[in-house]
Amino acid sequence: MSVFTPVSEAELSDWLRAYTLGPLRELKGILAGIDNSNFFVTTEGDRSGNWPDQTRFVLTLFENLKAEQLPYNLELMEFLSQQGLPSPAPIRDRNGQYLGELNGKPAALVVRLEGDWTERPNVAQCAQVGGLLARMHLAGQAYPQQRENTHGNAWRIRTAIAVSRFLTPAEQGLMENEVALQATFDRSELPTGAIHADLFRDNILFVGDTVSGVIDFYFACTDLLLYDVAITVNDWCMGHDYRFDTARLQAFLQHYHATRPFTAAEAEAWPMMLRAAALRFWLSRLYDYFLPRPAEMNQPKDPRHFHRILAQHVRETPPLPV
């Protein structure tokens, strides 16, 4: 998460008065990611407050989401955390609110979880993430709120039209085919629910080989569970040549399947879901690369990565283990 909206220590100190977390000790911008402004925040703590043991937080200023969209995400984090899943709890202020406004943007604090993300996950870690994602999907079935995916069909179409001029003829041909195919693909038989929708490697924290946290739920929405699986394996199980690493992919999918078995309709839809997931990030990276917003620190990601993954998926995808 680049920093689009700067926050000063004085501004934050003032803002923190609404919380029982003690005074500010340290504020640090977070570079990774691309959609919101994120900061590590450390406070002196407040033994008499509601969060007596917490001094380390993540502050997020929401750049694109409107305040009315956020209860879905923040309450989902709370809901999953109450179900025993390692999601960070959002911090409520003195009035019981976990959503405020800072420098003109909706803003929230969540507990900063222990652990580090892993750039090169091993087979055991992929297996663990597969099982965890299935447990999140099962737990999410009881979550009562709904939120439409802001990066669904209409977004794909708009974004494709917006970035088209920056594509080579071959890329444009692929884009036309894929966006049109996804727009007419029948999803009616596929199970839906609360999905994370952005479970890349940097959104899972490990202590050793054990998951200690799942973070960044700000794309979470109601959508196809299988699409979430596809987004996740496209990142976690990808080899160097834009083909899946078979061992990591099988470990991920088998552990997922053992907790939430894939349906026959999902097995049939799998290639199209992998393509939808690759297309999603090819599109957003193209947009961020060619039509960037002004940002204080910005590191646009290379769109070609997901172009290559998509092109490979169009050629061939391995089946779901059902």
Added chain:
Amino acid sequence: MSVFTPVSEAELSDWLRAYTLGPLRELKGILAGIDNSNFFVTTEGDRSGNWPDQTRFVLTLFENLKAEQLPYNLELMEFLSQQGLPSPAPIRDRNGQYLGELNGKPAALVVRLEGDWTERPNVAQCAQVGGLLARMHLAGQAYPQQRENTHGNAWRIRTAIAVSRFLTPAEQGLMENEVALQATFDRSELPTGAIHADLFRDNILFVGDTVSGVIDFYFACTDLLLYDVAITVNDWCMGHDYRFDTARLQAFLQHYHATRPFTAAEAEAWPMMLRAAALRFWLSRLYDYFLPRPAEMNQPKDPRHFHRILAQHVRETPPLPV
């Protein structure tokens, strides 16, 4: 219809041997239109053949449609003609076939109907066309074949991506909105059937104020009846300022409604249908203008005409008279 594939008199004379229409007297390319290659063909006639009274025909070489798509269209013309509608009958050859191949393209001959098209239709003519379209829609309900619209959702998306680079930022914004809106608009409650899908002024022939022919069924397909109404009034009832001429529009719609009453769902969908119909021809004209195929005689139409109609429809549309 520009001529994309030339035909010589010698080639046609040879081809006509398969028919009982007598020898070729005259061959003339037709300039109007944009999708197929069309010719007026006159023969000496054959009093002993199956078409003893016919000497004037239209020959069409299909440039984009594949032979397997054409039975829907040619048999629909025959079906409507048998129901007493003024559609030209396709001509069967000595083997009973009405679809042949000429210079590598699927080709068909139909009877050339009397009458001329009208550039400035009056209120009485619009009323007549409204009633005729409703009768065609009712008769088409019994037509057993189905053909998907080749210019539907997937085509809109592909074409918008292809032409996007030629648009101004404001046009591109409108395009993004409209294509995405149409892609997610719920059409499930709207009546469908066989539609003409291209009933512009040059596709209806009049003798005086009386319709003598409905021609060019080569976009006909299974789609929303109301969409066909929208396509037709966008051409027949348009004023000089890209707003409807109220008298012509009311006459058209009331005569349609008297024969096939609009449903409540159709009344609600009307503004989106008018926009879909304008978008359809904005897109195809943009494509033909900026990405033309090689043609022997080509007169691309100005895409801005339908851009302006669409922009006006987005601002305001008059209601259906239900």
